[in-house]
Structure formats: structure tokens, C-alpha cells
Amino acid sequence: MMKKGLTTLAVSIAALFSFQALSADLPNNLEWETNDSAPTFASPKATFGGTFRTYTLSFPQTFRTVGPDSNGSFRSWILQANLPPLIKHPNTNEWLPGLAQSWAFGDDNKTVYFKLNPKATWSDGKPVTADDYQFMLKLMRSKDIVAPWYNDFFTNEIADVISFNKYTIAVVSAKARNRDELIEYTNLMPRPAHFYGKPKVDKNNDGIDDKFVRKYNFKPEPVTGPYYIDKIKKGKNIAFKHVGEDWWGYENKYNQHRFNVEKINIKVIRDADIALKHFEKGNLDSFDLVRPDLWHEKSDGKNYQNGYIQKAWVYNQAAVGAGGLWLNTAKPMLDDINVRKGIMYATDFDMMIAKVLRNDYSRKPNGMGFGHPGYDNTDIKAPKFDAKKAIEYFEKAGFSKVGSDGIRTNDKGERLSFAVTYSQQSFTPRVAVLKEQAKLAGLDFELNLIDGSSMFKYVLEKKHDISFHNMGTGDIPAYWEYFHSDNANKPQTNHFTNFTSPELDGLIDSFKSEFDIEKKRALSREIQQVIADANVIVPGYMVPYARAGFWRWMKLPEQMATKQTGYLFHGWGFAQTFSTFWIDEEIKKETKAAMKSGKTFEPVTIIDDTYKL
Missing domain, CATH: 3.40.190.10 (Periplasmic binding protein-like II)
Structure with a gap:
């Protein structure tokens, strides 16, 4: 049965959208969907023109959206200059046409077919075609982009991109998925094949320039958006x-x-x-x-x-992503769970929110985020500040002595001290509250301000002890990039804690491949419990x-x-x-x-x- 607001388009009326004749390989039983009945959310009073003047705190390290240093705050400006095949309505959550005019599901629970808008062009005037999708897959699988997450996703999660004609493609998931999740995985944006052209140096013979990272560092791509x-x-x-x-x-x-x-x-x-x-x-x-x-x-x-x-x-x-204080377990002392448990109780986000943030912000109940119905483990609660409990755990870890400065030490003379890395001067009063409260438990937080994109590069390189930052999120929480051992102790990955376990790897692998939505949600809740038990993210705040x-x-x-x-x-x-x-x-x-x-x-x-x- 079709969802409310969707129109079934028979293949026989494909000519209505000026598409080329369909390939014989295209299934003839597809039910094409579009959506033209969802409410709009802009104003017809709007007028065109003028210059919007705004600012950014730091100049981007690159204009690439993949590869080294690409995961900075400016990345969203570049990514959102493009349209995916489908866009999601911000109020109703319905899928709407984007780069594609219509879409259809295969019988295998793996394949989504898209009819691209034949009028779609890149910002340099070149048409958007199926070739751009073929190039996208080649690019994302190439080692030359130096982007392990993308290499993995487009190899192990995306099986293929099939072109039927200039404007009709199919994106094939590597595993069966329920329909909502299937669109999330296959709703991929193309890359302009003509912009990259034939590589000058291609020792890997994969069609991608061996010097991709350097060559395109500050060379922006054409885009499909406005x-x-x-x-x-x-x-x-x-x-x-x-x-x-x-x-x-x-x-x-x-x-x-x-x-x-x-x-x-x-x-x-x-x-x-x-x-x-x-x-x-x-x-x-x-x-x-x-x-x-x-x-x-x-x-x-x-x-x-x-x-x-x-x-x-x-x-x-809006859903809230993971974040707060990320504890890097690859660093000395932070590999001890008793130290991490002590930090959990010695970190007073509630006082920060009350004293500095006027209770405008809310405490995040779970270090992995909030607002993913069914996926969030609602039994997990952010720990309240408790200096006595913190001290108990610190003493279990061997930090039984207190120095003249009030900071605990162990028999080796190591101080219970960690640098907290953050990215904006305006965050200093917030971290200062955490520092003052932590002293009550004999814990020292050193303030380590690194401005803007340089901070995130520092954290991606895993140089931090503790990082104070939040991440974005989609409708479905992400775990592989943050907690799978494939990404631990590697630069340029989002595995900020470097915490791994065979149990967690197994759960994440199962989560990635699970088809049944209720089982997938149950796995998500279990994963979040394992992460909470590991005490590697002190839940922060949400806005x-x-x-x-x-x-x-x-x-x-x-x-x-x-x-x-x-x-x-x-x-x-x-x-x-x-x-x-x-x-x-x-x-x-x-x-x-x-x-x-x-x-x-x-x-x-x-x-x-x-x-x-």
C-alpha cells in the first residue's frame, strides 16, 4: 500500500517526465512514487536579491568534503550546496523529490530506483547524469581520497550503482533493509565526473588522481544546489x-x-x-x-x-547527536575504568547549565544523543555530580593521596590531571565551572583552547585527553564511526574515545545488517548501554x-x-x-x-x- 500523499506512477507514463526509453534490464513491475501533496513551508511574500552577510570562526582547512581535514564545521556549507535524490519534509518527515523526480523500490529490499530530473544541472551548466553517480561510486571507493570511512561505506554498505539510461539509476544496498532505512542509505549525492576528468597520475588504475587530496584541497566542486x-x-x-x-x-x-x-x-x-x-x-x-x-x-x-x-x-x-566530554582511552590513566567512572561523577554539567547557561540548555541524558524514537535507551540517565562517589572510584584506581594543590596522585606520583580541549573562547566559562567542581574530587581539568577547525583536526588526530564537543546526527544513530575497532587509534576518524570491545564490535555489526526495525532498535539500545557502562562519554548538554x-x-x-x-x-x-x-x-x-x-x-x-x- 502506498503512503498517504504519494502518487503511484506507472512505468508506462515515464514519458511524462521526458526520460529516455527504459532499458530492458529495468524491472517492468516497478511502482514509481513522487510527492506533490505535502505542505510547503516557505512564504510567497519572499523576494529575490541582496547579499546576506554572515561570518565563520575559522577558515576551512579544505574545500573537499572527503579526505584529510574535511570534517570541519564549514563542511555543512559545502555539502548542503547539493541536493540528494530525495529530501525529507522538516515537519511531516515525508520524502519529497529532490534531484530525483520519482523513485521506486525493488523486490529485494536492497534496491532503490531513481529517475533524475532531466533539467538538473551542475552550477557550471553541465547536466547531471547517471555518469556522475558512477563516478561517485568510483571516487568514494578509491584509496586516493584517504577517507577510510567512505571507503568502507561505499564498499561494504553500497553494493552497486546501476545506470539504465542517462537519467535512470538504481542504488543497491549490500544488505536488505526496511524501506525507511533503505532510502537513508541509498539517497546519495552524485559527484561531477566532468570536473575531475581523466587523472594525470593514476598508478592505482582506479580512475582517480593519485594526488587527489592535494590537487583538490582548495578547488571547490560545481554543485547541484542554488x-x-x-x-x-x-x-x-x-x-x-x-x-x-x-x-x-x-x-x-x-x-x-x-x-x-x-x-x-x-x-x-x-x-x-x-x-x-x-x-x-x-x-x-x-x-x-x-x-x-x-x-x-x-x-x-x-x-x-x-x-x-x-x-x-x-x-x-530536532534530534541531538552524541557528545559532551569524550574520554580518550588511549591516553594514560584514561584506560582505567575506575578513573573514567570517577570523572563521570566529578563532572558537574548541571551546575554549568544553571550557573553559566541560565538553564536555557538541557542536560543530555545519554552520551550518544537524544531524539531517536525507539533507538534511544531511555533507561540511561546522565550521572549527577557526586564528589564522594568520584573519590571512591579514584581511590580504587590508586589515586589515594592528595597533593598540596588538592589534586590526587598515585604511588607513581602521577597527578589526576587531564587537558580538556575545546574550540571557542566563549566556552571557557563553561569548562571553568567543570574545572572548579572537579577539584572537589581531587581531579584537575586543564583548559586547552584550540580555535576553530584546528581544534577538530587536533581531536581527529587523537591528540586529546578529553574533548569537549558535540556531533550532529541523522534520524538513525551512528555507531560504527564512533566505536567500531576498525576506526580506533587511527587519525582522521570519529573514534574520539578509542574504546573498543569484541562485544561492542559484534553489536555494531549486527546493528548495521539488521533488517527488522524493532530488532534494530533493540540493538541500538543495547549498544548504548554498553557505551554507557564503559563510561567514555560524559553526557553534555543539548540546545x-x-x-x-x-x-x-x-x-x-x-x-x-x-x-x-x-x-x-x-x-x-x-x-x-x-x-x-x-x-x-x-x-x-x-x-x-x-x-x-x-x-x-x-x-x-x-x-x-x-x-x-
């Missing part, structure tokens, strides 16, 4: 440009009235507080006020009171909202947010803002004139709790 990287001033600035109002994607109703600004200018400003000053001077169009001190204290100046800058706080129901200040010329739909809105203004992307904002140039002129003349407007603060849990 924005491409136009200008780069290394270390200073990155500018994106819209391909134009005739972008092929606007024939899709779910893209209409979105991606409205003509240019996006991203300035590198290495300190968030300095960036705030740039914003309040009018040099940036919006500024995220997620931090409680920003919302409650620092966003109440003259420009806010005079109504030139407005504020909005919207709640969401169930988006908050921003913005100049009054920045406009949003009447229903300004969706369930998945992570940012109100952040460029584009189904996982970010959904890019429904626009710039009203007339109001911009009006506001600037008012500021010169002294005219004021009513101050505006909007709080939207539609999706508050």
Missing part, C-alpha cells in the same frame, strides 16, 4: 553566489520561495564577541544568540531598543531551540520555523535554516535612513514555542 563558491580570499573571506532565478530546482514546489538571497558573504572573524560587535554596527545581517549571555545580557543595546535589530527565539524538535538577532530588513515566513530548524539564518540546507528568509531592500533603506534621522521603531522580540517539548 549556491556555489564564487570567490575565496584565503584566511579572510568566502563568497557564495546564486546560480540565478532560473535555477533548475525552482520547478520543484518545495524549493520555491526559498534560497532567496543572491549572494552570501562569509567573513572570517575568529572571536564570536568581536563578531557580535560587527553585527551591531550593521556589518553582519544576523547573529545567533544561542548563548544565554548573548540573549539575556548582550542584546539589549540602543539598536535593539530602537527597533533596528529584532530578536527571535524558536523551539525545535532545543534556535535564537537570533537580526536587522529588521531580514524577513522570515509567518510560521518562521519548522520542527527541524537549527538556525534561523545560516545560508541554506534542509538540516540548517531551510533557507526561507529573504532581504527586504526597501526596509533596509528605510532603516538606514531612520538611524540617520533618529527615527525609532517599536522593539521586537518573538518567542515561538510551537515545537517546544
Whole structure:
């Protein structure tokens, strides 16, 4: 039975979408689906044009999205400049057409067929075809990209990509999966074969340049989405440009009235507080006020009171990824579970949230995240701060002496001291609270601030003792990249704790291959319990909202947010803002004139709790 809102398209009417004649190898019993009945979430009032001015804390180490140093914060800007075959509705979770106009499932529970939009083009004007999918598979399997996770996924999880004609493909999973998960695994974005061309050096004879990593480090690919990287001033600035109002994607109703600004200018400003000053001077169009001190204290100046800058706080129901404090068990002392258990009780996130974060944030119950119904182990609770319990575990580990500085030592004279690595100056007060509270248990947290993308590179290289950071997530939790022994003690992987066990490997392997959704969820809960018992992630905090200040010329739909809105203004992307904002140039002129003349407007603060849990 077809899902509500889906239209079955018989193969016999494929000509309606201007596809080439189907290959004889294409099954003739496929039921093609599309979706044109889900609600839209943009505003028809939106207008096109203008430059959105924003910032980033650090210049990216690369513009590649695979390979060394590619897993930085700027990566999302690049990835979301492309469309996958299908996109997920941010409120209803229905699948919508993206790069593909329609899709169908094979009888084997492994294969999904896609009819690509024949009007789809790369940002350089070249058509998107099945060849780009064939190249994608070749690229991701190549050792030349130096990306073990992608090599594994596209070898062991994706069996094949089959081309039937220029615009019809099938992506074949290596194992049977239920339909929702099958789409998640096969909903892959192509790579522009014409951009890479024939490699000059190919000793591996795999069709990929042996010097791929260096050659394409700062050479952005063409994209399928509306924005491409136009200008780069290394270390200073990155500018994106819209391909134009005739972008092929606007024939899709779910893209209409979105991606409205003509240019996006991203300035590198290495300190968030300095960036705030740039914003309040009018040099940036919006500024995220997620931090409680920003919302409650620092966003109440003259420009806010005079109504030139407005504020909005919207709640969401987005899933939360793994994170908090990641304990690197490859480091001395952290390989002792009693030390790790002691750290669990000696880390006072609750006081941090109350004292520094004004209880705006919530404690994450589980180090592996939150908001994955059925997959989350709800029996796991974040431990409360308890110095006495922490001391008991530290003494079990041999740290029975207390030095003159209050920090515990063992018989070898080793201090119970670990560096906590973090990425932003604004996080210093948060980590400082953890440091002060940990002293009550004789534990020393050294503050190790490494700015921006350099911090994440440091952690990927496994140089950290303890890393204070959070990761993103999908609808289904990921485990292999974080905890399978295949990735332990290796640079450029997300195995931040280096904790492994045969039991955990077995569970993760079973989770990856399990077809039955309820069994898969049960395996997920079991995996989370093993990870919790290992005491390798101190559950941190989660932020169930988006908050921003913005100049009054920045406009949003009447229903300004969706369930998945992570940012109100952040460029584009189904996982970010959904890019429904626009710039009203007339109001911009009006506001600037008012500021010169002294005219004021009513101050505006909007709080939207539609999706508050």
C-alpha cells in the first residue's frame, strides 16, 4: 500500500517526465512514487536579491568534503550546496523529490530506483547524469581520497550503482533493509565526473588522481544546489553566489520561495564577541544568540531598543547527536575504568547549565544523543555530580593521596590531571565551572583552547585527553564511526574515545545488517548501554531551540520555523535554516535612513514555542 500523499506512477507514463526509453534490464513491475501533496513551508511574500552577510570562526582547512581535514564545521556549507535524490519534509518527515523526480523500490529490499530530473544541472551548466553517480561510486571507493570511512561505506554498505539510461539509476544496498532505512542509505549525492576528468597520475588504475587530496584541497566542486563558491580570499573571506532565478530546482514546489538571497558573504572573524560587535554596527545581517549571555545580557543595546535589530527565539524538535566530554582511552590513566567512572561523577554539567547557561540548555541524558524514537535507551540517565562517589572510584584506581594543590596522585606520583580541549573562547566559562567542581574530587581539568577547525583536526588526530564537543546526527544513530575497532587509534576518524570491545564490535555489526526495525532498535539500545557502562562519554548538554538577532530588513515566513530548524539564518540546507528568509531592500533603506534621522521603531522580540517539548 502506498503512503498517504504519494502518487503511484506507472512505468508506462515515464514519458511524462521526458526520460529516455527504459532499458530492458529495468524491472517492468516497478511502482514509481513522487510527492506533490505535502505542505510547503516557505512564504510567497519572499523576494529575490541582496547579499546576506554572515561570518565563520575559522577558515576551512579544505574545500573537499572527503579526505584529510574535511570534517570541519564549514563542511555543512559545502555539502548542503547539493541536493540528494530525495529530501525529507522538516515537519511531516515525508520524502519529497529532490534531484530525483520519482523513485521506486525493488523486490529485494536492497534496491532503490531513481529517475533524475532531466533539467538538473551542475552550477557550471553541465547536466547531471547517471555518469556522475558512477563516478561517485568510483571516487568514494578509491584509496586516493584517504577517507577510510567512505571507503568502507561505499564498499561494504553500497553494493552497486546501476545506470539504465542517462537519467535512470538504481542504488543497491549490500544488505536488505526496511524501506525507511533503505532510502537513508541509498539517497546519495552524485559527484561531477566532468570536473575531475581523466587523472594525470593514476598508478592505482582506479580512475582517480593519485594526488587527489592535494590537487583538490582548495578547488571547490560545481554543485547541484542554488549556491556555489564564487570567490575565496584565503584566511579572510568566502563568497557564495546564486546560480540565478532560473535555477533548475525552482520547478520543484518545495524549493520555491526559498534560497532567496543572491549572494552570501562569509567573513572570517575568529572571536564570536568581536563578531557580535560587527553585527551591531550593521556589518553582519544576523547573529545567533544561542548563548544565554548573548540573549539575556548582550542584546539589549540602543539598536535593539530602537527597533533596528529584532530578536527571535524558536523551539525545535530536532534530534541531538552524541557528545559532551569524550574520554580518550588511549591516553594514560584514561584506560582505567575506575578513573573514567570517577570523572563521570566529578563532572558537574548541571551546575554549568544553571550557573553559566541560565538553564536555557538541557542536560543530555545519554552520551550518544537524544531524539531517536525507539533507538534511544531511555533507561540511561546522565550521572549527577557526586564528589564522594568520584573519590571512591579514584581511590580504587590508586589515586589515594592528595597533593598540596588538592589534586590526587598515585604511588607513581602521577597527578589526576587531564587537558580538556575545546574550540571557542566563549566556552571557557563553561569548562571553568567543570574545572572548579572537579577539584572537589581531587581531579584537575586543564583548559586547552584550540580555535576553530584546528581544534577538530587536533581531536581527529587523537591528540586529546578529553574533548569537549558535540556531533550532529541523522534520524538513525551512528555507531560504527564512533566505536567500531576498525576506526580506533587511527587519525582522521570519529573514534574520539578509542574504546573498543569484541562485544561492542559484534553489536555494531549486527546493528548495521539488521533488517527488522524493532530488532534494530533493540540493538541500538543495547549498544548504548554498553557505551554507557564503559563510561567514555560524559553526557553534555543539548540546545532545543534556535535564537537570533537580526536587522529588521531580514524577513522570515509567518510560521518562521519548522520542527527541524537549527538556525534561523545560516545560508541554506534542509538540516540548517531551510533557507526561507529573504532581504527586504526597501526596509533596509528605510532603516538606514531612520538611524540617520533618529527615527525609532517599536522593539521586537518573538518567542515561538510551537515545537517546544
